[in-house]
Amino acid sequence: MERDDNQLGSFLRSRRERIDAASVGIVDNSRRRVKGLRREELALLAGLSPSYYTRIEQGRDRRPSVEILRALARVLRLDDTERSYLWSLAVPSLESAENDGVPARTVRPGVLQLLERWADLPAFIVGPSRDVLAGTALAAQVNPAWSPGHNIVEFTFLDPRAHTVYPEWDEIALQAVAGLRATAATRRGELDGFVAGMRERSETFRALWDSHDVYERTMGEKRLHVDGVGVLRLKFETFALSGPEGHVMYVYFPQPGSADDEALRSFTQDPGHGPKSIRATDQSRA
Structure with missing residues (x-):
């Protein structure tokens, strides 16, 4: 270790x-x-x-x-x-001491209302360890890792579906670890337990963590395989929410007028794809 x-x-x-x-x-x-x-x-x-x-x-x-x-x-x-x-x-930094006792899993009501406005896009909120705390129903339909109650890093390395969802899995895995290391450096000690657990559960995670790569992607593009649709190419932007919780909002969107745009619209137009309401985690969870 x-x-x-x-x-x-x-x-x-x-x-x-x-x-x-x-x-x-x-x-x-x-x-x-x-x-x-x-x-x-x-x-x-x-x-x-x-x-x-x-x-x-x-x-x-x-x-x-x-x-x-x-x-x-x-x-x-x-x-x-x-x-x-x-x-x-x-x-x-002194952030780790300042974060003691902060209910990091609680998403502000105003942020949840904002997500409702983006019900036609895959959008979700994560905490520092990449737990998905809330998100639009469309986010969960596009990628099971983006549904509340899941952890994006755990899904990437421990869920066999990840290799299907992410056509470029190797690059996604590297980005996930490098971004997590960048977050861990700003929240001293807060993620130690999570990282230790991932190192024990995944040899690949351990190797990538030990490589000490560090960077954050605040915007970019990602290819995802969606059941019944095929591969979607979606751009994304991230928004760091103010406050000590360290929450970040991800919003994914297609190129207007593209085939990806049409495919994404089919989710919101077809009632069989489920409601457009947001879902949040059980915020009583520690």
Whole structure:
């Protein structure tokens, strides 16, 4: 099981191992026994002493300065999301303490009313661990993982239907874990139990989590196989809801006038596809 007491060092090591030495001008005619850059190579490129960088990676110095973080991010070629993640590990927030006692599963009445306005689109609300807390009936019809009471990460890795629902399952799985890691960094300790459970239940999840990839997709496009319809191509946007609960709303929509648009309309026009009302989880659940 991954140790959580040195996430900064683990992340730096994972990024260091992905940098090709030749790409940063290091010529080494010997047979390299390590992946990517050696510690001392990264240190010199970042303008640090090898011994000091070693202390950081080993967890013996967990508060490097902003200048040092910027130098490491530059050499490691971190993107914006990875840089934010690096900062969150080096300068832990106080959010986890502030979140104590917050009824994170309770969706505000106003948000539920807003979902009613979007009954003709797949839309749903998730908590930090990706539990689906509320959603339109259409969301559950398009993807069983989007129905209240389900967890999107658990569905992706533990439900055999996921490989049918997601034609590009490998990419979806990678995105799910990378996004969860980004959330975990901002809500210190809150998701530790969930992550530990997933690591025990899924070898694939464990391998992806240990790769330390981190990024968030706030918008994009996804292909989903829907029973009786075929593959739908839907765009999506996400909306972070204000408040300490960490709720996020996902709204999926087709390209207007496309075959996907027509297929989605058939769900709302055919009474046999069920009601358009929203459904919410039992909010008394802990």
